[in-house]
Amino acid sequence: MTPFPWAAFVASLPWTAGAVVVVLMLTFAVAVRQGRHSLMDVAWGPGFVAVAVVAWVLSAGHGDDGRRLLLLVLTSAWGLRLGLHIGLRARGGHEDPRYRNLLAGAPGSRNAYALRRVYLPQGAVMFFVSLAIQVGMFTAGPPGWLAAAGTALWLVGFVFEAVGDWQLAQFRKDPARKGTVLDTGLWRYTRHPNYFGDAAVWTGLFLIAADSWPGVLTVLSPALMVWTLAAKTGKPLTEKAMSGRPGYREYVEATSGFIPWPPKRP
Template sequence: MADFPVNDFLASLPWTALAVAGVLAVTFAVAVAQQRHSVMDVAWGPGFVAVAAVSWLLSAGTGDDGRRLLLVLLTGLWGLRLGTHIGWRARGGHEDPRYEAMLSDAPGSRNVYALRRVYLPQGVVMFFVSLTVQVGMFATGALGWLALLGVVLWVVGFVFETVGDWQLAQFKKDPANKGTVLNTGLWRYTRHPNYFGDAAVWTGLFLIAADSWPGVLTILSPALMVWALAGKTGKPLTEKAMSARPGYKEYVESTSGFIPWPPRRPAGGQPGGR
């Protein structure tokens, strides 16, 4: 801990918090103009990129240059891809039903209520989860085998997330697939390759940070991301929305809920997938 530049790190926190606030302020302005607060989903990934970029600049001359470069590049690639994908998917659309339901009982101003219910909580989560990247930027130890393992896991997660999103987009392009269940490609091995990919990406970033003390202390940051994806806002809400689709019950019975795994053979005798 003696080698970790504690004072420099603490001095950077107001600036990274300001980066989060800046991203949220711009997003809120766009949301009000478009009358749909689901644009927050588009800003989610780029928000982490902004934090990583500020940390990278402020950690110059203190943290290990190899780790700093690795963290800013991997966070940037993940966040910009995610923001671009969600932005393209949501172009020209209306308010997401999830946000519509969340804000439907707004007491008074819908926009003010959205600030409290959407932007503030997501800003806090964004800052907390990104701590693993922020601490890693200031860590002074050289890259080791744990960081290499983190890069491998990041690559696995990025591939799952990118390919899974692409396969789902191609599936939705065919009108004949409307209301049905995707059960091929990566979706054959996990019902949520995109959420699993996100979880693997952030676990990988944590391992890169944890390779040098005190990065291991940020374990709650990726844990929060994984918990949200697998147990709170990601997987559960998606499966609730899809539960009434024909064949979804059989798909759940045959396909892993999160960690990729070969499909089980359901009672009907046919292998499943999503």
């Protein structure tokens, strides 16, 4: 068994962390100019792509080329699609209500407060979650059955997230559906197909990394992402915002909260 190149991996960490910092600072500069710190949502996916690209370059000659390329392609496809989707959705808009409420009570400079409460925490999460990708880039040995399972799970997650986002976008375009609840398509089987898809994508990427030692040690990276989506800022905040909408209580009673499942019959 080829030993893990710990020295090369550790030496790469300042560079991958630097990629996160560069993405955050560029986003912060544009956000200050536009007065919209919700642009951080647009940069979220591409930030992971930046980390993956840097890790891919620095792991050359150390990790397995097949796994390196697989992680780069899958991370890039997920991150660029997400960034494009959110960017198009936010085009020409105003500050997201979540960010407006968070920054409303800023003591002193609103921008400095945003830097502490938005950019630094999200940057730390981005770096920690991406450790599965970073470690996977440096692991030796060709991808096996666990990597194949991870790729399949990634594909399921990517489809749920992309299709769920598209269905929601089409729903919002219909003026007749304003104020109602989307309960068709993938939204019939889970109240959050986009969040479930995101969780599946990152669990799949972890499995690709865990296919070879020491990728299994990064299990807390996808665990943090799944916890954030299902129990912290994703599902809970969305459902709180939707709770007063007519028909939403009935939708909650009939539809799975996260993992897709056939709806309950009335």
